[in-house]
Amino acid sequence: MTTLNATMDHMHMGNLASKAEPASKAASTSSRPLTQSDTDSDEKLLLDVGNHQSREAFNKLFERFSNKIFAHGMKITRNEQLSKDLVQEAMMTVWQKAPLYNSDRGNVQSWIFTLTRNRCFDMLRKQKRQPLCVSADDIWPAGMEDSESLVERDQGSLAVEFSNIERFLTQLPEAQQAVVEKVYLLNLTHEEAAADLEIPLGTLKSRLRLAMGKLRQLIGTSE
Amino acid sequence: MTTMKSNLHPSTEMLEKFVSGDLSVGVNLAISAHVEMCDHCKSAIQQIELRTADQWTNAESSSPAVYQADTASMIDSIIATPQLKEPIEEESEVGSIHMLDRSVKLPKVLAKAASEGLVWKQLGAGISQADVKIDEEAHCSFLYMKPGSQTPVHKHQGTETTLVLDGSMTDELGEYGKSDFIFRTNNDTHQPRTEDGCLCFSVLDSPLTFTKGLARLLNPINKLRFQRAVGSRVS
Numbered sequence: 472m473t474t475l476n477a478t479m480d481h482m483h484m485g486n487l488a489s490k491a492e493p494a495s496k497a498a499s500t501s502s503r504p505l506t507q508s509d510t511d512s513d514e515k516l517l518l519d520v521g522n523h524q525s526r527e528a529f530n531k532l533f534e535r536f537s538n539k540i541f542a543h544g545m546k547i548t549r550n551e552q553l554s555k556d557l558v559q560e561a562m563m564t565v566w567q568k569a570p571l572y573n574s575d576r577g578n579v580q581s582w583i584f585t586l587t588r589n590r591c592f593d594m595l596r597k598q599k600r601q602p603l604c605v606s607a608d609d610i611w612p613a614g615m616e617d618s619e620s621l622v623e624r625d626q627g628s629l630a631v632e633f634s635n636i637e638r639f640l641t642q643l644p645e646a647q648q649a650v651v652e653k654v655y656l657l658n659l660t661h662e663e664a665a666a667d668l669e670i671p672l673g674t675l676k677s678r679l680r681l682a683m684g685k686l687r688q689l690i691g692t693s694e
Numbered sequence: 695m696t697t698m699k700s701n702l703h704p705s706t707e708m709l710e711k712f713v714s715g716d717l718s719v720g721v722n723l724a725i726s727a728h729v730e731m732c733d734h735c736k737s738a739i740q741q742i743e744l745r746t747a748d749q750w751t752n753a754e755s756s757s758p759a760v761y762q763a764d765t766a767s768m769i770d771s772i773i774a775t776p777q778l779k780e781p782i783e784e785e786s787e788v789g790s791i792h793m794l795d796r797s798v799k800l801p802k803v804l805a806k807a808a809s810e811g812l813v814w815k816q817l818g819a820g821i822s823q824a825d826v827k828i829d830e831e832a833h834c835s836f837l838y839m840k841p842g843s844q845t846p847v848h849k850h851q852g853t854e855t856t857l858v859l860d861g862s863m864t865d866e867l868g869e870y871g872k873s874d875f876i877f878r879t880n881n882d883t884h885q886p887r888t889e890d891g892c893l894c895f896s897v898l899d900s901p902l903t904f905t906k907g908l909a910r911l912l913n914p915i916n917k918l919r920f921q922r923a924v925g926s927r928v929s
């Protein structure tokens with residue numbers, strides 16, 4: 472169990488480093504062309520849906536993606552009614568899972584594409600009455616690092632070492648430092664911290680998890 | 695599950711089809727299980743996902759039927775549903791297969807596929823098979839070869855996807871170990887054998903034909919078995 476997590480942290484650290492992010496906001500830049508103003512990027516819209524339940528932002532995402540979701544449905548199922556149902560199912564998932572979106576793992580487009588593919592797969596199997604013991608989310612699991620919730624479990628042991636933590640904190644990537652400071656130094660809830668930093672809740676949780684893993688490593692190796 | 699270096703991976707083309715959702719369920723399972731054991735393919739898939747999504751987002755709509763619906767009421771009904779703050783945690787059952795001489799921990803997706811129970815039948819010559827009825831278009835099964843056993847020489851009419859889950863085996867073309875992903879198209883004739891025993895997940899999109907010796911007697915039976923596994927379709 473422990474080795475597994477260490478490997479994941481390590482992998483992800485590598486990713487972050489290679490992205491060379493200058494500030495905490497950099498990671499939330501979407502890959503959309505720059506012609507689209509920052510306030511209206513897919514990323515910003517999804518953030519408003521996830522952090523502020525914005526109907527207006529959801530409307531815009533719906534306008535932008537419903538035709539594409541429909542087109543994917545037609546390509547795979549060749550059935551208009553199923554494809555319409557897919558638009559509803561996929562956009563419902565966008566709404567419900569918006570707080571879980573993790574911008575460190577991919578962009579909004581790939582997030583919506585993969586959830587569309589997954590809903591489509593499940594719908595089609597249901598329609599064909601095929602066995603449902605394996606679902607799309609089993610076949611295409613979301614980021615492997617999301618499967619473990621280590622943060623809560625390790626809070627205690629980290630608190631004991633608090634005097635040393637600030638020294639270790641500076642060794643984390645800036646984006647992770649920011650998250651740790653909001654949650655552990657300012658005692659904000661995860662939701663408050665995400666809104667404060669203007670990052671998705673899912674991103675916050677993932678960064679927190681990585682930061683705690685890294686801190687644990689640093690503390691472990693310093694003794 | 696620990697990740698390890700794997701020698702044989704799905705081709706880039708297969709990974710692309712996997713990402714875009716164009717493969718049969720059985721092959722999806724084999725690739726997914728391989729990816730769980732393979733960091734190399736894991737990161738390849740992240741890149742392919744970005745590329746595929748980019749093409750998807752920027753494609754001109756070629757579909758003749760443009761999406762039309764009463765979007766306002768659909769949006770109303772959607773935003774009336776609660777949002778998730780935490781991913782839905784599934785209690786993951788430990789998926790192991792117990793063989794005579796070993797117990798093998800399965801990749802998660804295969805553990806799920808096997809969760810309704812496996813019925814092993816002897817195919818003879820130290821080889822056992824347990825079907826997984828999950829794909830109407832392909833025959834999916836776990837295959838176990840006892841140490842020192844070898845399959846009869848056979849030929850594929852369609853494609854055969856094999857993922858090595860434990861142990862090792864060899865055939866005319868090479869040696870395969872845990873997490874190796876082997877994809878064979880029709881007309882490859884081969885005869886896998888194993889020294890130390892081997893557990894595989896296998897996906898066939900048409901029946902095997904045995905090409906040598908007494909095993910040829912099995913061919914009619916094998917076709918029948920395939921039809922049964924595939925479902926009610928009659929040839």
Ligand SMILES: [Zn+2]
Pocket residue numbers: 700702703704728729732734735736
């Ligand atoms: Zn691989």
